[in-house]
Every structure is written in C-alpha cells, then in structure tokens.
Amino acid sequence: MTKASDRAYETIRGMILSGELSAGDPLGEEALAERCGVSRTPIREALRQLETDLLIRRTDSQRSFVADWSLDDVSDAFELRAMLEGYAARRAAERVTPELIDRLRACNSAIAAAISKPQPDVATFLDRNREFHALVLETAASRRLTNLLTALIEQPVVWRTAHHYDPEAFQCSHREHADLLAALERRDGPWAESIMAGHIHRAFHAYSDAHQGMRSLEKGAA
Amino acid sequence: MTKASDRAYETIRGMILSGELSAGDPLGEEALAERCGVSRTPIREALRQLETDLLIRRTDSQRSFVADWSLDDVSDAFELRAMLEGYAARRAAERVTPELIDRLRACNSAIAAAISKPQPDVATFLDRNREFHALVLETAASRRLTNLLTALIEQPVVWRTAHHYDPEAFQCSHREHADLLAALERRDGPWAESIMAGHIHRAFHAYSDAHQGMRSLEKGAA
C-alpha cells in the first residue's frame, strides 16, 4: 500500500489540476486532512512538496493557497523550461544509445497514431509526450537537472492547453519530435538544443493563443 | 522566537557545510532531534527542505544521508548555475533601478575592502558575495527562477572553496562584479548574461583547481 502522504499529494494535486480548486482558494490543513481521509501529518508533507512544485503558495504566516499563474508567470516558466530542456537535449545527444532512439521512435509513432484519428486522442498524446520528454531527460543523466525540471514540467495550466490544440499544432509537435530524433541520432548536441528550445517556445505560444481565446470568450459571455 | 524547524534546518545545514558531518553519514531523525533539542516533527520538515537543496539524499526507504558530490556532479551544478544566473542577470538588466546600482556598488566596495587587507576577510567576502548575487536575483523578479537557484547556490563544497582563493582570484571576482555593474547600468541584458555566465564558470575552475590540489595533498599524506 502506498504511503498516506503520497496519496494526499496526488489527491490535492489532482484537485488543483482538475480545477476542482481554483487559484487563490485557501488550503487549510484540517479541511484537507478530512477530505483525504488522513491526519494532518501527511497533509503537511504533501503541502511542502506541492509548494516546491509551485502549485501552492504560502503566506508569511504559513497559510497555504492555490497558486495563481499570471501570463507573465507562465511565460517565465516556459522560458526556463526552454533553456533547461534545451540543455537536457544537448546532454542527451552526447549520451544517446540506439535503444533510446528506438524507444523515442516508438513513442513518437504512438503520438502520430493518437493525433491522426478524426477525433484526436488527447490523453494518449499527453501521456506519450510526457514519456518522450522524460526519456530525453533521463538520458541527459543529470540528477540536478531532473530535479529542477520536475518543478516546471508539471504545470497546471499547460496540462490542459493541449485540449485546445488544432490539428496543425499536433502535427507541429510531432514533426519537432522527429527533428529532435534526427539530431540525437547524429549526436548533434547544439542542434538538439535548438530544436528543443524552439519546441518549448512554440508550446508557449500555443498556450498563449488559447488563453487569449479563452479570455475573449469569457469577456464575450460576461 | 524563530521556529524550531527553521533552527533545526540551520543547525543541520551548518553541520554539513562545516564538515562536522561528512558525505555518506547517516542522518537518523531521532539522533538529529536530540542533537537539535527538538522533537522529530520539525526535524522531518528540515530534512525535506535539505533534500530539495540536494544537501542530503534519501534512499528508497526514506533513510537520509549526507549527499556526496562527485566532480561531475559539481561541474553539472555549475553549468546549470551559469545558465540560470546568466538568465537572471539578463532579466535584472531589463529591470534595473538606480537604487539597485547603488546597493550593488556598496556591496562590491565592501568586497574590495575585505579582500585588499593583507589577511583577506573571507567570511565578509562570502557574505557580501552572496548578497551581491541575491540582489541580482531579486531584481530578476522571477519567483520560479529564485526557487530553482536556491537549490544550486548554496553548494556545500563551493562554500569552502573561497578559503583557497589566491589574491588574484579575489581580484578577478571583484572585477567581474564591476563589469556586471557596468552592463546593468547600461541595461545591456546580453552583456550582463555573458559576464555572469563567465563569472560562474571561472568560479568552477577555481573550485576545480583547489579540489585537485586538495586531492594531491591527501594522496601525499597517505
């Protein structure tokens, strides 16, 4: 059986990512404990983890709230991701093995299959996309880099952006993965870095555009 | 009165940085609790923080040990620092204020005073150096970046490297700070980024050389 603090972490994280809790909502330890069916002790551990993930913020007096992400925040996070994942891709290119290439290719094929349906399978896309990036990161073989990136990769807002992708955006993502594969296969670190950085920047603009669209809709509805 | 968990954090961190505990030493919660004069609860909070700082590592079964840093690890950490602090400097250049310039200048003057004595005041140098970098980071105004960098800035090994600096190394550091000030004053982001990245890389080589020297000494003594 999994530890209670882990379950609490997953539960609370899920509530934030799913939108069940919205930005700014207060997170009382006692309330969460009741909701997760555990005592406050594991909740506190979970909150500390979520804090380093930047999914929650704590006031000076240690009260916890669901973090709110302004467009500036998100832009900032993406720029950091572009830099760090670019670095990861470069390191991966220097350490790549034939097995890795095979696994990445399989991954990207699964993505291709998921997005060429008439009704794109977004869940599979997200899973395989995550796997693709995780493989690259693993190959980069830097514990520190892995640590830093986990805080940035699982971003709440981004998580849902792919649902607004149009067919062309999916194709772009897939093609960029293929390009990255080519760079890795040739062990060309700088190329891999450039592609990855561009890949992340494009994802940001996809998010940014979708967000803008959503805001106009809200405005129109109001 | 400061919180017990904070005191515990500082105490344990101090024990690691000062070398009272060496790499690989086991860190039992109960033993630490007794040593810090608090219960296990705040110790657990402190250990979590130290873990994200990468000063301790935890086994699969959650036992804690003082982290050991290979030269590769350190090199890796420095490269990340160079990238991230470079980015911070660039952002700072875009957001700089006259007050900041003044504070940085004061900081660097204090450094100059500390290192031009016949017997350099290393403690002051370290403090002011930290303050200098903290000011730049603060001006960069990215909560995320700050989070990521704290894990890298307070490196245990690095902390003691300055004690092995020769007079010229201190002067280099001071001069590079002055260069950075010039870049900030002109709001030249790319220049600031280059200087900062170079500054960090130089620090790595200073560490690397000193480390090499220490290893030869050890060898000779054995």
Added chain:
DNA sequence: ACGCGCTGTATTGTATACAATTAGAGAAAG
C-alpha cells in the same frame, strides 16, 4: 466616521505515542 487595540476563534507548530516498515545480524541448509 475613523483608527486603534483587545479578545475570541481559527489555524499552524510541536511533542509524543504507537504502528508499519526495513536493515542487518545470525542461524540453518546447501
């Protein structure tokens, strides 16, 4: 009406007891 301080209540911090898990020593079998 406005600001200031006080008090009650809600929330977090800490200690402690107990449960669950794991490492490691030692015995038994091959």
Added chain:
DNA sequence: CTTTCTCTAATTGTATACAATACAGCGCGT
C-alpha cells in the same frame, strides 16, 4: 564457505493532543 531465511532491533510513517500564533470582529476612544 556461501546462500537464504527469519527474527530482532532500529527507523520511519501516522495519529492525536496540546501549545503558540495569527486573523477577524468588536468595542472603545478620539
């Protein structure tokens, strides 16, 4: 002699009670 199994002791995980702290609302004085 090596291997594996078991059992014990040490260590971490969780729950709960209590202490300290912060926030909000109210009353008071200006």
